Every structure is written in C-alpha cells, then in structure tokens.
Amino acid sequence: MPAGVAALAVLLAACAATPSTNPQEPAAAGQPSKAGAEAAEAALKRGDCREASEAYARLAAKGDAATARRATQVAVACEHLPAAWQSATRWRTLAPDDREANALYAAVALKLYRTADARGAIADFWRVEGQKNAAPAQTRSPGTAASPPAAPAPAPLAPTKAAARTARSMAELSALLVEESEASAVLIAMSGVLEPAANSPETFTLLGELALSAYDGERAAGYAHKALGYDPKDLAALRVLARAYVMRGDGSRALATARLAKSNDPRVGGLALAEVLASLDRSEEAHQELERLRGSGTSQVEIDRRLALLAFNSGDYKEARQRFNDLLSTGDGNDAIQLYLADIAAREGDTDTALAGYRRLYDSSVAVTARSRAAALLLERNSRVEALALLDDYAADHPEDELDITLVKAHLLADNGDGDGGLALLSSALERHPQHPSIEYDRAVILEQSGHVRESVEALRHILEKRPEDPTLLNALGYTMADHSLELTNAEALIRRALTVMPDNPAALDSLGWVRFRSGDLTSASSTLERAYSLGHDGEIAAHWGEVLWASGRQSEARQVWAAALARDPESKPLKATIKRLLPDAK
Incomplete structure (x- = not known):
C-alpha cells in the first residue's frame, strides 16, 4: 500500500495530526475553528464516530486541504460514507493532484458504486504518477549546496522503466481498492482508464490480475496475452494466463502454460505449476512438485507453508497440523499459522482445543477472526453471554473495527435462531453508518x-435501484427468488445479468444451477453446479450439486460429492442440512 494511501488502514488514533490554529489568534480563512476541531476530536475519542465524521465534514466544507484530508480520513475510518464522500470531494477539489486524495476519493466512490466518479480519480492518480516517474530524478535535497556547474543534469527514466514504475503504483492502488470494494467494480473503473493507453506488460498483467479477482477468466487471458506480446517469457503474465485457463475449465492449457513458466524459471515457474495442480484437485502431484523445489533456491519455509496449506485445503488435517506445528517449532510461526491450527481443531470437533487456540489470538493481528470463530463455537454451546461479551469487549477497545464486529454479531445471532436480534443490531448500525x-x-x-422472504426480496430490489449493475446484488436477488421458487424466469434473468460481469464466479454459477434445478432442467443444473464446485469447493455448492444428482437418480454420485465436500468442510451447515434431509439415517 502506498504511504500516502495508508490512511484507509490507519486506525482512529493514528490518523494525521488534527488541524489546529494558534490558540492566541482567531482562525484564518480556510482553516477550521479550534473549537470545532476539538469538538470533532472529542467525539472521536469517546467513540461517537457519526458525530466526529459529520463535525469534520462541516469543517471541511469551508476549510483548507489539510482539514478536508483529516475529515476524509476520519469518515473513512468510521465507515460514514455520506461524510466520507462529502469530505473526499472537497479534498480532491482543493488538491486535484494529491495521490492520497485521488485514492481515497476513488475508494469511497466505488463503495457507493459511483464508477464514473472513481474512474476520474483513478485517471488523475495515473496521470500524476506517470508525470512523476517520467521526470528527472532529484539529485539533491532542497536547501543543500548546488552541484558543480559542469555536472550533467539528471536524465529522465527510460520510457519502459517509467511505465513499469507507474504500473507498480497502479498495482498498489488496485490492491487498496479491491480491499475496500467489489473486484468487479474496481475492474470496470480501472480498465476504463488503463486499457486504452496501456503501454507496458506490467499494466496488462495488473488488469489480468484484476480480471481474475473479478472472476472473468476470458478477460484475464486476453490481458495476459497482451502482456506476453511484449515478452513471451514474462513470468507474471504466464502465471495469470495459467490461472485464467483454470478458471475457464481448460486444465490442459493451464498445465501447459505453467510448465512453460517452469521451463523459463524453474523456481518461480515451479511454484506456479504447483498452484495450478492444486487448483485442478491434483493434490498429490502438487505435493510432489513442491518437494522437487527443495534445493532450487526456493525458501524452505515457503515450501513448507505451501505444503501445509495444500494439506489443509485438501482436508488432510493430520498432515496439515503436523506441518503447521513444524513451522511454529522453527520459530517461523505467526498468527495466521496459529489460526489454522485452531481451525483444524474446530473442524475435527475438538471445541476445547479450538477455543484455547483462538484465545491465544484474542489480541493478535487476526483478533477479529479469532474472536468471531470462538464466539460461534460458544454460541453452539449456548454460552451466549460469553460469546457476545467476547466481541463487545473488543469493539469497545477498537472502535475502528466496530462495524465489522457488528456484522459478525448479527450473522451469528441469525445463524443461532435469533434473526430478530441480528436485525435489531443492523438497524442500530445504520444509524451510526448511514446508507452503508x-x-x-x-x-x-x-x-x-x-423467514421474511418477501421483505428480503423487496429490500434487495430497493438496494438494486441505487446500484442497478451491481453483480453481487443481482445474484443475491436472483438466488433468493430461485430458492423460494418465486418468478423463476425473472430470477434466472437477474443471475445471468450478474454472470455477464463475473462469468466465472462460483456463487453466481451456483445460483444459475439452482434456478435451472427449480425450473426442472436437471441436466443443465448438474453441469453448471459441477463447474461451480470445481471453482469454489464450497459446501453449499456441493449440497446443491448433490441434491440435483440425487433427484436425477444418481444417488451414488451424490454420496461421493457430499463425502468429498465434508472432508474439506465438515462444519458446513447447508451441506449437513441437505444430507440430513435426504439421508435422515446417515451419521
């Protein structure tokens, strides 16, 4: 993440210093009043994010760029999108060439699905970065003695190097935007700016990575081919192309591309080949490929980490546990490894060990995830008070995570039979984070x-009016209607609209398979769900696919699908519910 853009990750107390005025003098024009800034900061310190965001937005409306910057940072950290939009707009108006202003403006615009506005800020970001990278490098700091007159002037970067540097800056911006928004929206905005004038393989590779994140394998392959037009041996582009072929279901081309990458660079290409093999469910071959990399110069820790993840994702928890423990014993362990070990215990039904593992991570870099998973286990034990306190205590000490904690709590309550409690939490959250x-x-x-199906459909339709091309909303509405056999023709049309934006998204393909099943087309449903599962390996998709096979008279195949899915995800509630309904005597 670029240093100037880091404000999105900066927590409330660590934002830039509050703009202030000299206490002996009245505020100058364009500066916030001292009292106004102090009131906004006081609201922030007592955890009143809405008041802090709105107070700063009022100051920013008449203040200078520094005030607008602080106002934007606070509103973004507080997830107050109307105030963030107002302040970011003001900041960008006052500082149109500020990279942080353009980055935060684009991030907020994409959250609000204002794609055209985001595209304008991305274009300005790219323009400024391009100009900076093409300019001669500074040879001295301002205020130091000048170079002797005979010294040559610094030369500008070569065009290819300047373009590569600019592409790296755009990759940093892209990573930020994807973290904050839907990848499909980021791709639409970024491609509209970069594609017409792209002049480096790095730029096309970046667009290919974005297309993969947006589940558009065909588009990713197109970008990769353009990058390879500059250099047929470009490893980053070959890796994108191999993953694109996997996404499109062309395993033979994926393997051929990964093997070509390996022939060009045995170490990096070997990792790419192992990745492709794992994606194709050829776990044993992926394991062998990783073992062959020992002695190639590849980090032993990296090989062991990938082997542990391969075992975990394949459902081989015994091997995964051993490998993760080995990583810990070498001193290379971290919070993520300890989280995996706790997850393994949870998946194996060892709740006490899982809770002990999560407890060790309550104040770590993965605290929200660890506490959320511990709370889920405690709720299953009917320890509601302890579970909710675990989350509330953390939110009280970390107001920057309050919204995430609230969303987790709402879903946990709903998952455990208290949907009304979850809805009440969300209604309260909307007061603090309006229009989120x-x-x-x-x-x-x-x-x-x-069970409020009609209300859910109406709510999704209302949101869709504001964001009519949002593929996630289109898919959610279409699936909800299909799952309850409502307007199946319209439901399928909505899902297909979503798939035009993200054609390889496993959730949307699952929805399409499910609506075809509800419509009585078992053949199409089965093939679509099989592809969805190959891309996502999700327990709910396996539940749907198995049910279609069961309804088609292919009970043995259904059992095989469910057994394989349970090995990967033994705690999947939709999967277990489907098996219990169709196989009531199964253990």
Missing part, C-alpha cells in the same frame, strides 16, 4: 434467513 451498503445488504440476507 454492507449493512443494507446484510439486513436483506438476514431477513431471508429469518
């Missing part, structure tokens, strides 16, 4: 989960 799309979306999901 994640809260509105999760509210619609929990309405359906709680």
